[in-house]
Amino acid sequence: MTRQIILDTDIGGDVDDALALAVGLKSTEINLCLVTTVFTDTILRACIAHKVARICGCTDLQVAAGCNLPLMQRFVPGLAGHEGKDLLEPDDPPFTGSEHAVDALVRTIMSADQPLTLVTIGALTNIAAALIVEPRIAERVEHICITGGHITQAQLLGRLMPWSTDFNLIIDSEAARIVLQAPWQQITLVPVETTLQVWFDDDDRAALRAAGTPLTSALSIQIDHWLDYLHTKAGEPGSWEYETERAYLHDPLALAAVFEPRFLTFTPMHIRVEIQDGLLRTLAVDGQLPNMLVATAVDAPGFRQWMLERLTRP
Numbered sequence: 001m002t003r004q005i006i007l008d009t010d011i012g013g014d015v016d017d018a019l020a021l022a023v024g025l026k027s028t029e030i031n032l033c034l035v036t037t038v039f040t041d042t043i044l045r046a047c048i049a050h051k052v053a054r055i056c057g058c059t060d061l062q063v064a065a066g067c068n069l070p071l072m073q074r075f076v077p078g079l080a081g082h083e084g085k086d087l088l089e090p091d092d093p094p095f096t097g098s099e100h101a102v103d104a105l106v107r108t109i110m111s112a113d114q115p116l117t118l119v120t121i122g123a124l125t126n127i128a129a130a131l132i133v134e135p136r137i138a139e140r141v142e143h144i145c146i147t148g149g150h151i152t153q154a155q156l157l158g159r160l161m162p163w164s165t166d167f168n169l170i171i172d173s174e175a176a177r178i179v180l181q182a183p184w185q186q187i188t189l190v191p192v193e194t195t196l197q198v199w200f201d202d203d204d205r206a207a208l209r210a211a212g213t214p215l216t217s218a219l220s221i222q223i224d225h226w227l228d229y230l231h232t233k234a235g236e237p238g239s240w241e242y243e244t245e246r247a248y249l250h251d252p253l254a255l256a257a258v259f260e261p262r263f264l265t266f267t268p269m270h271i272r273v274e275i276q277d278g279l280l281r282t283l284a285v286d287g288q289l290p291n292m293l294v295a296t297a298v299d300a301p302g303f304r305q306w307m308l309e310r311l312t313r314p
Helices: 016-025 042-055 101-111 125-133 152-157 163-170 173-180 202-211 214-233 250-256 300-312
Strands: 003-009 030-037 063-065 116-121 141-147 187-190 264-276 279-285 292-298
Touching: 003 016, 003 101, 003 250, 016 030, 016 042, 016 116, 016 214, 016 250, 016 300, 030 042, 030 101, 042 063, 042 214, 063 101, 101 116, 101 125, 116 250, 125 173, 141 163, 141 173, 141 250, 163 173, 163 279, 173 264, 173 279, 187 250, 187 264, 202 214, 202 300, 214 300, 250 300
Parallel strands: 003 030, 003 116, 030 063, 116 141, 141 187, 187 292
Antiparallel strands: 264 279, 264 292
16 A cells, blocks of 8 residues: 655755655655645745646645744744745746645544655644644554654763754744654654765765756756855854765655665654753653654665665656
8 A cells, every 4th residue: 555645844945855855756655645834935835845746747746835933933934045946937837725734734634544644854833733723633643754853962962963953843842842742653753863874975966967857957956056055154153064065865864764664773762852942852761661763873875876766767
């Protein structure tokens, strides 16, 4: 049976969301039955999701735009500035979806006649709001897989890593706490210390460009825009402190975790969720029953090769 997946995404900034959506649409093992967008201009993000889908040959992808602001609205987030650049065109059809992502999530989950998997690759605002509206969605979702968190590195260093490396969970800490503490049937966390082991380097990007398909050409341009953005932000307080020549595969790894788990090692852990100084912490606690699976290791070369093969095949 094809696995039914809901993907909640902040597509448009970091290119890994677009890569995740593309590889999901190119994978016959799954069906993306709903894509919801979150964080800042969610209408723009919905347009980007639709455009990636059309390039992949999918014209009937269900997309719903969601929450622009964090639950507590401590600040007004902004866009990076390159979202949709050289991807969206003036003659692209406008986004016409009228159903809010929170309503679409509740409706889709509560009416499903097949098991659903929820994969979150952005801030957790939509999912938290859906839980507030209808708490029963937690018991209806078979599996939720979340990109984000610091486990081992945070424990070893005794402090938070740079904020930008765990954007998804700390950009709306209150929402993340609601989601991580909800009574899901199964929860998997794919933390940053694992996703940071996998990226497309210059050779991978060259292979992607050389494929010459409309999809690989579009993705290559979006990778270039993201790396250009990282170069402009290098050295700023709170900026990305890792290699700016690497397109990290955070979100594709989390999506693959639910239907190609062979690339990952999962460890049952008890994770305590706390908000410290306004930022979410995911802390491993010894001696207690596990409450989630944590991706603790990855076959990086194998996953990169699988990604390239999946994205470049006709």
